[in-house]
Amino acid sequence: MMTNRTKVSIKFERLAEISTLNPNRAILEKVIIRHEEDEYPDNEWMLTEIEDGKIVKSDRYTQKDIESEGLEKVQAWVDEDRKRYEEHGETWQSLCVQAVGIVMVPMNTMPNKSFAQQEITSFGLWGVESDTPEDYMFQIEQEQVADLFDNLEKMCVIIPEEIQVWKQLFLEEEKA
Numbered sequence: 001m002m003t004n005r006t007k008v009s010i011k012f013e014r015l016a017e018i019s020t021l022n023p024n025r026a027i028l029e030k031v032i033i034r035h036e037e038d039e040y041p042d043n044e045w046m047l048t049e050i051e052d053g054k055i056v057k058s059d060r061y062t063q064k065d066i067e068s069e070g071l072e073k074v075q076a077w078v079d080e081d082r083k084r085y086e087e088h089g090e091t092w093q094s095l096c097v098q099a100v101g102i103v104m105v106p107m108n109t110m111p112n113k114s115f116a117q118q119e120i121t122s123f124g125l126w127g128v129e130s131d132t133p134e135d136y137m138f139q140i141e142q143e144q145v146a147d148l149f150d151n152l153e154k155m156c157v158i159i160p161e162e163i164q165v166w167k168q169l170f171l172e173e174e175k176a
Helices: 012-021 063-069 071-087 134-154 161-172
Strands: 002-009 027-037 049-051 054-057 094-106 115-121 125-129
Touching: 002 161, 012 027, 012 094, 027 134, 027 161, 049 071, 054 063, 063 071, 094 134, 115 134, 125 134, 134 161
Parallel strands: none
Antiparallel strands: 002 027, 027 094, 049 054, 094 115, 094 125
């Protein structure tokens, strides 16, 4: 399962205009938010083994949790975690959330206004649960967009004014 949502794009005429003013420079044409299923999720951290009232194996809980909260409460948490682990792939998935920039690279060997399309991505955040609350998912998307634009600026990609305006509004927006 992969979903791509285009957030902002410019028309080809605008791309050609920018290219005329800045020959031989790559231009950001479009920004997409991508949610992609993690084919190899690392959910083992959700599993805890308790024997004789002691934590034997856990990435999540310690013996101090049992001492402060009680064995019964910690066992209930462990049981909830195991149930959640077993529901993976049925009621929820692990996702990668990325921002994708579609960059148009002028081709010197072709007549004027010919471009090759390249995808530049943010580094992505893997292991995001698909049923994550909407406001937190939006925050992750904002972080990925900021990361993408950092990468594009380091690569000296031209970012059209209309996309810069969108970026500023998107990064300042608060999801209620």
